[in-house]
Amino acid sequence: MNSSQFPLARKNGLVIQEVPNEVLVLDLNSNKAHCLNETAALVWKSCDGNNSVSDIANLVKASKGAAVSDDLVWLAIDQLNESNLLEARVQAPFPGTSRREALKKIGLASMIALPIVASLAAPKSAMASTSCFCDTNADCTLQAGCSPVCTGSNGSCVAADPGASSKTSSRS
């Protein structure tokens, strides 16, 4: 176990909102929204660049009043890594084991909820996505970047070949 690493929570480019038992994080760089459950949030908040994984386990233990293993902290760090919520990537020590197996092993032994970071893509600019509106195929060909065929059903331009890429407009 590599407890000599000192993870540091990322702060820049994030919008953070706390709700009871969860923390919401909007990553303005990657356009993703994350929901950290209480355990993941406790670990993330303890990642100050000075605390080791064992220190973080102790801090979570003190907060929750239940035994917390280093493995559980690593499980959180692994997800925080993946969600790009740490300043630098920290290698989680699950050699030869998938995260699913680690989850099972840690879950059975844990007295507190397993850390979970749920992530979803946030929308891009709505204005930027509106184009390729059409009534006839000619409308499609006249617009730069649009596929050539106008579908009468929804009035948007689609690719002639189903395999080809298409830039279509979404309808309200």
Add this chain to the structure above:
Amino acid sequence: MTETSRYADWSFDHQITIESFGLAIRLESNEAGLLRSLEELARRVLLGDIKIIENNEPVMSFAIGVDHSHERYILFNDDTYSHDSSSLDIVLELFVRLLRLFVAEFARDRVFVHAGVVEWKGKAIVIPANSGMGKTTLVVEFVKQGAVYFSDEYAIFDESGYVHPFTRDLSVRSPGKVWSEKNGVPVEHFGGTRGVDPIPVGLVVLTEYAESSVWQPELLSYGRGIIEMVQHTISLNAEPEFSLKVLKSALENAIILKCLRGDAREAAKNILSFCDNSLH
């Protein structure tokens, strides 16, 4: 694109500046009659929430030029070529879509979420979904079963998290026919009534159509519910902090469900029955 696609080559002698949801928007045309059409459309699309103002620094502009020699209509958005068609209807429809999206993305003091909304016993049922996912179909079924119509397109939240009505005519589509703003169906056609005052959110239902699916809703946590809503929040890019704060307020006392749905009538019945048993 034609040789008349450069904004600088046009003289848009007819102009007005309107304000809607705190945004100043300039409308321009080279024909007075067309400018009047733009103003009327803007009023209809934004449900009358516009006033004409004196403002030389609008945050956005829309211009439609008529090129008689080529029999084309050209739409400019923020002084940049946007669309060009021989059909005025097509160009006006795109103007409507751009205008509404612009207001939805940048509105002051409001957060717009792509969602269908109805009122049931004083609380809002919000169904966030992208375009074409059956929001209108579901909203129509709710209305037929006695819910009050709020919107089939946007849930508009104020700072305290209350939902405001956006009761445009419903965008019921016919197969093979292009839908446009002017052929929306009034909610009264379905025996419904329109909401008037802002209300708090009681239930959020994240649902997708899946044939033969059974009503088995999963209860989501408060935080999960918010990030699911984030996916449909139009103002997120322009005002991320404000949007997140408003969603937090909006969902504070709401139940959030995620489920697949089959037939819209059955889904509406299940959801209203859930409300009757769970919302107080």
